[in-house]
Amino acid sequence: MTDRHSIDFLAKSPADRPPESQSALVCSASERYGTDGIDRCFDLAGCCATQPSYFTTRSRINFALERWLSPAELSDRLAELPAHFTSPQPRRWQRVDWNAIGPEQIVGVDPEFFLHIVRASAEVEAPIRAYSQISWHQLARLHPEMARYMGGTHDSSGRLIEPGLWEKEERQHAPAFKRIYRQLCGRDPHLVPNTILLPPTFATVDASYCHAISRIATE
Numbered sequence: 001m002t003d004r005h006s007i008d009f010l011a012k013s014p015a016d017r018p019p020e021s022q023s024a025l026v027c028s029a030s031e032r033y034g035t036d037g038i039d040r041c042f043d044l045a046g047c048c049a050t051q052p053s054y055f056t057t058r059s060r061i062n063f064a065l066e067r068w069l070s071p072a073e074l075s076d077r078l079a080e081l082p083a084h085f086t087s088p089q090p091r092r093w094q095r096v097d098w099n100a101i102g103p104e105q106i107v108g109v110d111p112e113f114f115l116h117i118v119r120a121s122a123e124v125e126a127p128i129r130a131y132s133q134i135s136w137h138q139l140a141r142l143h144p145e146m147a148r149y150m151g152g153t154h155d156s157s158g159r160l161i162e163p164g165l166w167e168k169e170e171r172q173h174a175p176a177f178k179r180i181y182r183q184l185c186g187r188d189p190h191l192v193p194n195t196i197l198l199p200p201t202f203a204t205v206d207a208s209y210c211h212a213i214s215r216i217a218t219e
């Protein structure tokens with residue numbers, strides 16, 4: 001079983017990295033820094049074990065939940081949302097080392113089942129343009145700023161001029177899931193088209209509310 005000391009140290013934020021003496025619990029200095037000095041034992045889920053087990057994976061999940069889904073983190077995102085209505089600022093992704101993803105990292109779950117989850121996640125993300133335009137229709141009258149954030153700006157004939165900030169972020173997700181899938185099994189996923197019909201009219205308040213709830217549930 002993973003010892004208590006190890007769990008405590010994994011619960012720290014990446015900004016508060018442990019000294020090498022503690023990181024040696026899961027990786028050696030040469031494994032951690034390689035020959036180029038790049039720290040490869042930490043990512044967004046904390047410390048990467050060189051030999052993943054149920055417990056190290058569990059610790060990484062706990063770390064990610066506590067760090068990225070904390071009330072402080074989410075409140076911060078919510079507080080800055082109005083600023084994106086007037087001045088949309090895309091978030092930059094941290095560099096992803098896609099080649100470091102491999103099937104040996106699937107731990108404690110049937111690999112085929114995990115691949116199925118990744119493929120389904122990619123399908124949910126596409127086609128993102130249709131999704132974003134549905135949100136625009138649902139929100140345009142109730143909350144024009146949020147509609148623009150989700151579905152972009154349109155000219156007087158309803159033609160999309162500039163995609164919304166939400167779409168610009170979201171359109172990166174399906175390719176990311178596809179890349180993960182390819183890394184895990186060496187082939188591209190077969191995605192079933194997820195076509196959505198646009199509503200012919202603007203939504204009522206009740207329909208907008210249901211739409212918002214369904215979007216939150218999907219996330």
Ligand SMILES: [Fe+2]
Nearest residue numbers: 125170173174
């Ligand atoms: Fe997404």
